[in-house]
Amino acid sequence: MTQQTNPSRDPNRVVIFDTTLRDGEQSPGCSMNLEEKLRIALVLEEMGVDIIEAGFPIASPGDFEAVHEIAKVIKDSTVCGLARATRGDIERCAEAVRPAERKRIHTFLSTSALHMKYKLQMEPEAVHQAIIDSVTMARNLCDDVEWSPEDGSRTDHDFLCRVVESAIKAGASTINIPDTVGYAVPHEFGALIAMLMNRVPNIDKAVISVHCHNDLGLAVANSLAAVKAGARQIECTINGLGERAGNCAMEEVVMALRTRADDMPFTNGIRTENIMKASRLVSAVTGFVVQPNKAIVGANAFAHESGIHQDGVLKNAQTYEIMTPESVGLNQSTLVLGKHSGRHAFREKLKELGYELGDNAFQDTFRRFKDLADKKKEVYNEDIVALVDDEVVRTNDRIQVVSLEVLCGTVHRPPKAELELEIDGIRRNCKATGDGPVDAVFNCVKELVPHTARLLLYQVSAVTQGTDAQAEVTVRLEEKGKSVNGQSADTDTIVASAKAYVNALNKLLVKRERTAPSALSA
Numbered sequence: 001m002t003q004q005t006n007p008s009r010d011p012n013r014v015v016i017f018d019t020t021l022r023d024g025e026q027s028p029g030c031s032m033n034l035e036e037k038l039r040i041a042l043v044l045e046e047m048g049v050d051i052i053e054a055g056f057p058i059a060s061p062g063d064f065e066a067v068h069e070i071a072k073v074i075k076d077s078t079v080c081g082l083a084r085a086t087r088g089d090i091e092r093c094a095e096a097v098r099p100a101e102r103k104r105i106h107t108f109l110s111t112s113a114l115h116m117k118y119k120l121q122m123e124p125e126a127v128h129q130a131i132i133d134s135v136t137m138a139r140n141l142c143d144d145v146e147w148s149p150e151d152g153s154r155t156d157h158d159f160l161c162r163v164v165e166s167a168i169k170a171g172a173s174t175i176n177i178p179d180t181v182g183y184a185v186p187h188e189f190g191a192l193i194a195m196l197m198n199r200v201p202n203i204d205k206a207v208i209s210v211h212c213h214n215d216l217g218l219a220v221a222n223s224l225a226a227v228k229a230g231a232r233q234i235e236c237t238i239n240g241l242g243e244r245a246g247n248c249a250m251e252e253v254v255m256a257l258r259t260r261a262d263d264m265p266f267t268n269g270i271r272t273e274n275i276m277k278a279s280r281l282v283s284a285v286t287g288f289v290v291q292p293n294k295a296i297v298g299a300n301a302f303a304h305e306s307g308i309h310q311d312g313v314l315k316n317a318q319t320y321e322i323m324t325p326e327s328v329g330l331n332q333s334t335l336v337l338g339k340h341s342g343r344h345a346f347r348e349k350l351k352e353l354g355y356e357l358g359d360n361a362f363q364d365t366f367r368r369f370k371d372l373a374d375k376k377k378e379v380y381n382e383d384i385v386a387l388v389d390d391e392v393v394r395t396n397d398r399i400q401v402v403s404l405e406v407l408c409g410t411v412h413r414p415p416k417a418e419l420e421l422e423i424d425g426i427r428r429n430c431k432a433t434g435d436g437p438v439d440a441v442f443n444c445v446k447e448l449v450p451h452t453a454r455l456l457l458y459q460v461s462a463v464t465q466g467t468d469a470q471a472e473v474t475v476r477l478e479e480k481g482k483s484v485n486g487q488s489a490d491t492d493t494i495v496a497s498a499k500a501y502v503n504a505l506n507k508l509l510v511k512r513e514r515t516a517p518s519a520l521s522a
């Protein structure tokens, strides 16, 4: 029974479909490894996401493995895989999602005149038949099938109604209308959904979903207009990650629904208090820093700078705050622990922040917390999160930074670095100069671990405020068309830079090993 025809289903419940791991991963320069995808999937499940689109299984063995592994561990959310309208794609997708308790195949085919003529080079009748065949095939392999007419918002209405009706007849229980190129505007997109609701005779047998891209900055507004017109599934990503300008941002659309329930009386299953945790994790894993003034999750989203605003907020928070920081999981930066805090307090704090570490990881993180507390006057929640993320990121790395010394300043000598690495258990060191201290350190790494990878991104941001804040560094490397992000955090920016570079190299090694086992040198 479909969700829409199921009498026990709340007709005002909006299904949240997260595609951070699929469309989000299609962001230029964004790639996640298996372990990172698993961590994100678990956080999405914990926050109450209904459907997790875990990847595009036919795209690569790595994509298949990620969907398959996520399907094994996720219990509460439906695990979905994407497939084009071909037998190979659909069978591979069915195989990838097979272990999931709740599984879905999402298959799609372009339907706009432009896409059919130039991209598919198919006549509309052939496209229509391919839709019936592919949905039927998917439905024979999986009870839950979603179908999307790619470039749906630019598709001829008569043709759209016809193919949607056929897809439902063939067994699709969710019809997703994508605004693939982010061209729609809210009143028009809402009208498109209303048109489908009115004209497709069997539309009550399916849930209408929307998938909006943000090329004109309208993805959230279009999604909300669609829900008002009858759509009951929103496809979105954490931090609005996705192709080009990204997708509808989950944190924005969900908080809009929650904050303006007076105007939009719809429910959903998202525990909004988990939003910041998910946002930080996705940002740390991808290296896509959230802009400070980004709605909901930007560093300034709840900051009041002007005296008049501060005064108003102190008198009554509602004067300038339409939602509370706590509702998105942003607790006031509280002093958490000091250098005298013991293991018990540290373990309790980790639990409060949602982490459960194994014994070895716990001991290592505790030791690093003590080091940090020695260096830093105040240790905040954000510091602990950066510390744990750093620990998880670097576990199992074959190359580790042992020690680093750097000489730089206004003296008329090139900056110098001396670095010691442990590579597969063997210690090696080297000295190098460079245009700046970071360049000198990176030259050392290149000498100790020869490689041909290109540096695509070097980015530094502060975890908290103050000159003793930890620096969070992201390094993106590219080799043979594949890119990886390395991260690290440390109170010393140069040390964090060295560790982030080395972390990226470790990820490249894993990528290389997956294709062909190789030695450390390129």
Ligand code: KIV
Pocket (backbone or CB within 6 Å): 023, 108, 148, 150, 151, 176, 178, 179, 180, 181, 211, 213
């Ligand atoms: O943007 C798009 O059209 C898509 C489809 C695969 C749903 O991502």
Ligand code: ZN
Pocket (backbone or CB within 6 Å): 023, 178, 180, 211, 213, 243
């Ligand atoms: Zn998309």
